[in-house]
Structures are given as structure tokens and as C-alpha cells.
Amino acid sequence: MKEIKSTFDKRKVVNWILLILWMIIIFAMSNQPAVVSDKQSGLVITTLTNLGIDMNGIFGELANFIVRKTAHFLEYMILGILILNVLEIHYTRQKIRLLGVLLVFLYASSDEIHQLFVQGRQGAFRDVVIDTLGGTFGIFVISKLKVLRLKK
Known part of the structure; x- marks a missing residue:
């Protein structure tokens, strides 16, 4: 029993x-001036x-925007998964x-205020939404995968 604990x-x-x-890491990336980012x-x-993926050829001037917003989504997807792992230890699945x-949203909001x-940086509510969607995606995908694993 001690080994399990x-x-x-x-x-x-x-x-x-x-x-x-x-x-x-998220804080450090947000703390970089716009030029570095x-x-x-x-x-x-x-x-x-x-x-072989010509982002500028495909998206033109939007390429930089797409890369930046995809990075937002992915970094907060990872944050959502890590938050889920911590919360599972302390709370019921429901x-x-x-x-x-909620925690992803609050951290994303504080991150945009920090910026x-x-x-050269600015906070944007659009980024809070993208970050929260990324975190939500991570949380729900991992939750579903864990439920499927429990059913096996």
C-alpha cells in the first residue's frame, strides 16, 4: 500500500x-518584445x-498571423492538458x-494583461479566446481519451 501512495x-x-x-515558459514568451516574437x-x-510548406505563398501576409495564433492555440492546449492532470489528483471527474x-481562461487573461x-506588445481579447479554445480542446480530447481507456 505504501508503494501505491x-x-x-x-x-x-x-x-x-x-x-x-x-x-x-508561457510567461517568458509573452515577456519578449514584439521584435523578438x-x-x-x-x-x-x-x-x-x-x-516544402510555403506559408507565405499560401497565405501571403496572413502567414505570420496564422503562425502566431496557432502557437497560442498549441501552447494553451498543452497548458489545458497539464491543468487537467493536476486537477484529477484533487477533484472529481465531473x-x-x-x-x-476556467483556469485556462484566467491564465490567458492574465497573460494578455501582462503583455x-x-x-511593442499589446493584450488582445481575441488571443484570450484563442488560448481558451486551445486549452478547452486539450482538456476535452484528453478527457475523452481517458474515458475510452477506462472502458477497455
Whole structure:
């Protein structure tokens, strides 16, 4: 019985550490001036072009916008999954999805407020919506996969 509790405690600590580290990564990325952030988006577009996906050819001036918003969605999808993993330890299954989405929304909101104080950046409610959709997607996909795994 002690071995099970020890494994549970380790899992709990690891889940919390991963969540906090990911939140720090999001904060650090949001803390970069607009010039740095634009260079990163440009690097992604260049990499995709080198792989045969010509984002500029397909989307023109929208390429940078699409890359940036996709990054928002994906980073918050990961955040949603990590939040779900932490919440599963503390709450019943019925509460965790809604609470997870709420926490993603609150963190996304605080992230956009933070960007108001970063050189060349601005907070945008549109980004809060994209972030929340990403987190919601991650939470619900993982929840469904876990339910399917339990049925087997």
C-alpha cells in the first residue's frame, strides 16, 4: 500500500512541476518584445518553407498571423492538458473539465494583461479566446481519451 501512495505522491509532484514550468515558459514568451516574437514567427515560417510548406505563398501576409495564433492555440492546449492532470489528483471527474477551462481562461487573461506592459506588445481579447479554445480542446480530447481507456 505504501508503494501505491509513494507513486501517487511522485505523480502529484511531477504534474505540479510540469504545470508550473509550462506557465513560466508561457510567461517568458509573452515577456519578449514584439521584435523578438516576430523573429520567432519568421523562423517558423522559414522552417516550414524549407520543409516544402510555403506559408507565405499560401497565405501571403496572413502567414505570420496564422503562425502566431496557432502557437497560442498549441501552447494553451498543452497548458489545458497539464491543468487537467493536476486537477484529477484533487477533484472529481465531473468538476475538473469546467474548472480546467476556467483556469485556462484566467491564465490567458492574465497573460494578455501582462503583455500590455511589454515593449511593442499589446493584450488582445481575441488571443484570450484563442488560448481558451486551445486549452478547452486539450482538456476535452484528453478527457475523452481517458474515458475510452477506462472502458477497455
